[in-house]
Amino acid sequence: MSKKEEDIVIKSPTRDLFAFSKLVPQRKKRIEKASSEPITSDPMNELASKLHPRNQQLVIKEIRDETKSAKTFKLVPDPDSNTKEVAYFRAGQYLSLKVRLNDVVITRPYSLSSSPTDALNGFYEITVRKDDEGFLTPYIWDNWKVGTKIVSSEPSGHFYYDNLRDLKNIIGIGGGSGITPFRSMAKEIADGKLDINLTIIYGSSEEDDIIFYDELKELEKEYPDKVKVIIVLSCDEVTLEGCEQGFITANIIKKYVDINTSSFFICGPQIMYDFIEKEMDQFKLPRKRVRQEVYGEVKDVLNLPNFPKEVAEKTFKIKVQIGNQTKEIPAIATETVLVALERANLAPPSVCRSGECGLCRSLLINGDLYVSPIIDGRREADKKFNFFHPCSSYPITNLEIKIPRSI
Ligand code: FES
Known part of the structure; x- marks a missing residue:
């Protein structure tokens, strides 16, 4: 048979059927050759339970003050528990923490501020901003210490970049502690694991309320083509160089980004969503180009x-x-x-x-x-x-x- 004829045979459907007819005898041969010892490991299920543990038993290893009202908690596996490593995640996901408060167990979602690479190195970070009127954060402030044990869910949520769904230019609009998923994404870009161009537009009330300011500006300097940070301060007097004053309006967004080639990720308090949604209405973007992080229950029903x-x-x-x-x-x-x-x-x-x-x-x-x-x-x-x-x-x-x- 000439080379040309062989090619034709290989590509023909008859050849496919021939291969198919051999499937059963080949399978039988493999079964006969296989060991009769019971299988004691199950690598697929082991991997699945590493990636999707039902619960994670964690302990606070370190607490850092970020601003006067925000702290970062570094969480590692509790050595007295069955959790041997923290589950991997995608930058932008959150943990739901299970906390016992006044004899009642409640859950609260907190975005991970650390990067997925940090998880491979054995830890998570969450950054919590104190809300005096909140139900849980005053308790966290008064009670969480180094050594406090915490139960969390597996990393959850859909607030992450997906190249099948999102454009490569990601505009992260954050308010208050809503900066946390964008810090995770920026760190993952720096780790070389996330190939996106991230522009963060971050609204804060005052200069000393900006979380991760130095770190984000450092990342911007190191990766000028990949990370940009625009600070928007709502206080009356703004002395910080290069930032915008007021709220995150459509005009501010248009000034810094190309609306038509970007996907928008929004994370912040409910009041910010209400405001930004109205501002962005004028862009008339398809729904899939605007993603919002979950923010828990509606405050004012x-x-x-x-x-x-x-x-x-x-x-x-x-x-x-x-x-x-x-x-x-x-x-x-x-x-x-x-x-x-x-x-x-x-x-x-x-x-x-x-x-x-x-x-x-x-x-x-x-x-x-x-x-x-x-x-x-x-x-x-x-x-x-x-x-x-x-x-x-x-x-x-x-x-x-x-x-x-x-x-
Ligand atoms: S807790 Fe997720 S749908 Fe209710």
Whole structure:
């Protein structure tokens, strides 16, 4: 057979069928040759549980003051636990921390401020900004010390660069502690593991509130083609050289970036999302070009469209089925069903608290809920068959629900 003829045969479908007909005898031969000893290792499942541990037992190794109101906590595996290494992640993801507070276990998502390469080197960092009116951060401030043990979820969330989805020019718009995922991305660029061009537009109230200022400016100097940092200060007097004054407006964004060749990542407090969303409306960008980090439960449900204000002062009863037990608990109309369940120590699993991860998905048997339209992550089938997310739903009548057990 000439070379040309051989090529034709190899490419023909007959050749494919011939190979296929050999599959079974070849498989049989391999089975016969294989050891009859039981298989004691399972590398695929081992890798899966390293990447997606159900829980991670961590301990605080170091605490750094970043600004007067922000601290970075370095977390390593707790040597007294089964966690031997921290799970790898993608720059921009968060950990959901499980904290016992006044005998109630609550969860809160915190973006990782360290890089994925740091995880390979054995540690995570989270950076927490104190909010005096917040529920958890005052507790963290007063109680977390070096040596404090912490339980976290696996790294979670979709707020990371994906070359199939995002353009290579990433504009990271951050406010307050919303700088954390962008620090992680900038560090990963410096580590040579993330090939994007990152422009960070970072809004802060005052100069001494800017988290990671020196570090980000250093990265900008070292990687001028890859990392740019624009600081926007909202205070009246601005003395810091090269920064903008006011809020992050459409004009400021347009001044520094090419809107048409960029994907936008936004992370900050809810008030910033509301403001930026209106500013960016004029860009008329397709939805896929704008990504928002989850920010936990909506703070002021009374301001959401169509919330029935007449129930705002009311407390309802929820009949909760969990396994084969049923309990009745009180629930305030302006707090999510998840908060009511946590107060009663009945909380289902939760990670994002923003209607996104689906872990808290529960069944509504009776009654009416108000679902926050800005964090309604239910699938169409969920809506049809009465499934809801307790983290993004509020009771507006007495309810009967069925929830999954916590893991
Ligand atoms: S905790 Fe993620 S959807 Fe409720």
